[in-house]
Structures are given as C-alpha cells and as structure tokens.
Amino acid sequence: MTTNEIEAPLDLAGIGVGPANLSLAALSYPIPGLRCAWYERRPDFQWHPGLLIEGTTLQVPFLADLVTLADPTNPWSFLNYLRHQQRLYPFYFAERFHSHRAEYDAYCRWVSRQLPGLNFSHQVDAIRWNAENAVFDLDFTRLGPQGEAEAVGRAHARNIAIGIGTAPHIPKPLRPLAETTTIPVIHSADYLDHRDRLLAADHVTVVGSGQSGAEIFLDLLRRRPEGHERLHWLSRTPAFAPMEYSRLGLEHFTPDYARYFYGLPESTRDELVRRQWQLHKAIDHETLAAIHDELYRRSVHGAWPDAVLVPGVSVRTAGRLGTTGIELHLEHEEQGERSRLTTGALVLATGYRERSLDPLLPALDQALRRDAAGRPRIHPDYRLDLDPAVTGSIFVLNAERHTHGVGAPDLGLLAHRSAVILNALTGERCYSLPERAAFTTFGLRADTVRRRTPEFATRGRGHSPFR
Known part of the structure; x- marks a missing residue:
C-alpha cells in the first residue's frame, strides 16, 4: 500500500480524552489545516466522578483551565463557558478563585460535547509504525452502550498524543x-x-x-x-x-522548574520526587x-x-x-x-499510578529508548525518545513526572504542555509562551538549562512532522 492509498492520514491522533488531551484538542482547534482526531473508550467525558463530593474545590485557580494560560482568547476557556451558561455575573460576585470540582467537571463536559473530532466509545487496542507510509497505524474497537464490541477499525496518523491518565x-x-x-x-x-x-x-x-x-x-x-x-x-x-501552598512554593509548578528538573541527573530527579510529597500529596x-x-x-x-x-x-x-x-x-x-x-x-x-504505555506500544518496544529504571525517556517537548527509523512523534501527557517533575499531572500546566506540543508538532510558534514564569531561579545555571532544553524545538531531522 502506498501513501496515496491511505485515506488522508491525520496529523495528530490523541488516545484518551481526559483534561490533558482535551486541552490539546482545544488548543489545536484554531490551527489552520491541522487534522486531528481523539479516541476515548468511555462513552463520555468523566473526571473523577467518585470524588465530586459536595462543596469540594479545585486546588488550582480557575485560570488553570484547558486553554487560558496559553491562549486567553481561545473559545474553550472557563470564562467563555460561564458566559454561555449565563453565569458570569454570579461567578464574579462569588469572588471565587478556586472553582468547585463539579463545576470544573461540567466545564470539561461542555467542551467535550462541542469540540469536533472527539470519538467516544472508541478503544484503541494497538499502535504500530508503518514504515512504508511513514504513519502510525491505530487499531481500535468501537464499543456499544454496555461496553460491548460493535466494530473494529483502523486510523492512520503521522503523530500520536497519549493521554491515558492514571489508575x-x-x-x-x-x-x-x-x-x-x-x-x-x-x-x-x-x-x-x-x-x-x-x-x-x-x-x-x-x-x-x-x-x-x-x-x-x-x-x-x-x-x-x-x-x-x-x-x-x-x-x-x-x-x-x-x-505547601506558599506563593514561592507554588513556583515548583512552573515551566521554569520543569526545565530545571529536566536538566538534573536521573537519580537526583527520583530522589526529589520522593522528598517533595508536600507539594502534591x-x-x-x-x-x-x-x-x-x-x-x-x-x-x-x-x-x-x-x-x-x-x-x-x-x-x-x-x-x-x-x-x-x-x-x-x-x-x-x-x-x-x-x-x-x-x-x-x-x-x-x-x-x-501512571498507566503503563507498554500495553499500547508492544510493537514499538524495540524502538523505545528507556532510562536506567526502565521508564520511557522523554524529550523536553514531551516526545518519547524513539529510534530514528520512526520518523513520527509520540507525545505523552501526564506520564512524565520522572523527567519533568511534580508539575506533570498539575492542571495548571495543562495548557502550557499542550502549547509546547503543538509548537513542536508544527515546527512553528503557534503559541507564544513565556521565557520566564517564576521569580525563583532554580539552580546556578538556569540560563544554561533553558538553552539546553528549548520548548520550541522541532524533531531536528530537516523537516516539520506537520505536513
């Protein structure tokens, strides 16, 4: 089969529709010509339904929605959701910096029901690299109302974003x-x-x-x-x-700290995650x-x-x-x-615990580079480190705490990570991101770390992966 025989490969296929990939989908929406689709085995969006206890709130401000910290003008912002619900004034008078969890869940459901390209009740079973056509083949099963298999299918994508969350x-x-x-x-x-x-x-x-x-x-x-x-x-x-909720303590959840953390030795990073439990546990x-x-x-x-x-x-x-x-x-x-x-x-x-990527990627096991602990090696722009023969990119979302630090699962970094991925995917500066986000200087060579781990790097193989 030649490339011409493959029906219009996607530029990006997302696996899993939780907040991470929903953010990526929302920020990809305004990019002209970018063809994306998203696959989720559940019948609709769900965000920790068993923990939406009455009165509980998010631990991050409402600005940490799917898009705002990368693009405040995006139509899928929390404030735009409130406007559509005719609740802007009640929210304004409530003077709430931290919204209710149930409200955040409702907001994400609103986005998921209107954003095009989201395929619920679709379970991705396997991913393979199709070297002949330079695309990933995704085998999926379409599920019925009770989770039963109704049909099987295959999609093709030049790049993948895996956001399967935690278990x-x-x-x-x-x-x-x-x-x-x-x-x-x-x-x-x-x-x-x-x-x-x-x-x-x-x-x-x-x-x-x-x-x-x-x-x-x-x-x-x-x-x-x-x-x-x-x-x-x-x-x-x-x-x-x-x-740890002091303002300077919260700067551990900035891109600046992620860059610093990424530049540390693996053993140091592992020790830091264990010591920093009061930041996230x-x-x-x-x-x-x-x-x-x-x-x-x-x-x-x-x-x-x-x-x-x-x-x-x-x-x-x-x-x-x-x-x-x-x-x-x-x-x-x-x-x-x-x-x-x-x-x-x-x-x-x-x-x-982070869900293992291995069940999805057995066909790519030999191409996947791993660290000393057997975990996937991940580039600064959230790409898996793959054999050069695989010219497509696989991005991971909320599977990179061991490389990017305690902020990996934090809602406050969703939009920033999505923007970094889209900039890397397109090879363009689709989103202008801050060069500095923290008053704290992490380490004595923060400027060197910043140069060594650029957030707008393309694959460096002479072409953009977005065509």
Missing part, C-alpha cells in the same frame, strides 16, 4: 480485600458510588493522608451521628500535613481546618468524638473476619510497635 493504586497487602463483595472495601476513586454502604457500616477506616483521604474523612465525619462516629483515619506520613489548609472545626464542635459538651486520627502508621497485612469484618495489622514506624484494628468498612485513599 487507582491499591497497595499489595490490601489487594485481596478489594476483591471481597460482602464488606465495603473501596478505592477513594469510587467513594460516592458506595457512600451509603459506608455510612451504614458499624465502623469505617480511611487509609491515606492525601487530599482525597481528608475530604472523605470529613464527609463521613459530618454525616455520622455525634458520639457514634466510629471512624479511624490512618496515614503512613508522619503527620496530617498541609499542602498533602492536604490543603481549608480542609484541615474544616476537619478540626468539626471535631471541635462535637467536643463542646465535654465528650470527645469517637474518631481516631493516627499518622505515622502503615498497614503490614490485612484479612477478612468472617463476612462482616476486616482486621488490619498495623505498624507504627517511630514507636516500632505493632497493633491490630478491626473495622467494618475500608476506604483506600492510596492514590494513583
């Missing part, structure tokens, strides 16, 4: 419990679907001290009867610690204050609430007690002591 993580000692059906053992991602079952349980334990764990503990605390709360909240971290001040206020309110008549908060403890093993109970075997690191806890329900606020 709920359950620590190994707790995985057998998650398979039970008689006792509520759920990941925080599914909290709202099971809240009634949790509230009906005699005792509930929440494991995990991040923002999700705190919000779920607070929600359960508010809904369980005073004096009979019967709640435990366990954390492996040494404290229920506040998020801690709890915002308002949630911590609300928890303390609720506990205090319940103690004003002299009785302490039946709620136990224990930091610095890990779950070694766990098992079922008959059909109605769970026994957790705990270890306190600082005390060096062990104990047991019996509970009737368990919420695992144990975070998420």
